[in-house]
Amino acid sequence: xxxxxxxxxxxxxxxxxxxxxxxxxxxxxxxxxxxxxxxxxxxxxxxxxxxxxxxxxxxxxxxxxxxxxxxxxxxxxxxxxxxxxxxxxxxxxxxxxxxxxxxxxxxxxxxxxxxxxxxxxxxxxxxxxxxxxxxxxxxxxxxxxxxxxxxxxxxxxxxxx
Numbered sequence: 505x506x507x508x509x510x511x512x513x514x515x516x517x518x519x520x521x522x523x524x525x526x527x528x529x530x531x532x533x534x535x536x537x538x539x540x541x542x543x544x545x546x547x548x549x550x551x552x553x554x555x556x557x558x559x560x561x562x563x564x565x566x567x568x569x570x571x572x573x574x575x576x577x578x579x580x581x582x583x584x585x586x587x588x589x590x591x592x593x594x595x596x597x598x599x600x601x602x603x604x605x606x607x608x609x610x611x612x613x614x615x616x617x618x619x620x621x622x623x624x625x626x627x628x629x630x631x632x633x634x635x636x637x638x639x640x641x642x643x644x645x646x647x648x649x650x651x652x653x654x655x656x657x658x659x660x661x662x663x664x665x
Contacts, residue, residue: 547574554580562661563587565636570653577649583607583636590660591633596646598626605640609633 550571557569565587570579583589583605591610600607606619611632618624626632652658 562658563663566661568653570650572649572654575648577646577653579644579646579650579653581640581642581644583640583642585636585638585640587636587640589634591631592660593629593631594646594650594652595628596648596650597628599645600624600626601643601645603641603643605642606637607634607640607642608637 550573552571554569557571559567559569559582561567565584566589567582568579570577600618601623602618602620604620606617609616609618609624609632611626612630616624617637650658
């Protein structure tokens with residue numbers, strides 16, 4: 505005979521333990537610390553909900569958030585339809601995963617449209633350009649982390665020369 509566990513289970517994420525309350529950052533409180541921890545390339549365990557990271561507006565059609573680990577970086581990028589990411593290259597390997605929408609890439613002499621649920625792997629030092637075919641949300645993963653994004657010297661995304 506199997507005994508039923510009569511203890512009530514709380515849905516995931518509802519626990520109010522000291523550990524979980526310490527790991528959460530309230531919106532608008534301590535955001536600079538969260539970003540500073542990310543930018544410091546910490547090797548410590550991090551739990552950072554996207555809603556705690558301010559959206560950085562790079563230009564009227566482009567916003568982003570990112571989290572930095574020791575050897576990897578993940579960015580949530582929001583592009584409005586028509587947003588152009590000018591041709592550029594970097595020493596970082598890049599994975600782009602489209603969560604919603606579609607991006608057209610010009611890369612290695614080809615045009616590639618990447619739709620929601622699809623991934624594009626861009627090798628280090630490969631020039632590429634992109635255009636949002638519709639409002640798009642993507643996750644970009646870089647290794648190593650993008651120093652130009654961390655120190656905000658990425659003028660090609662900000663419409664600056």
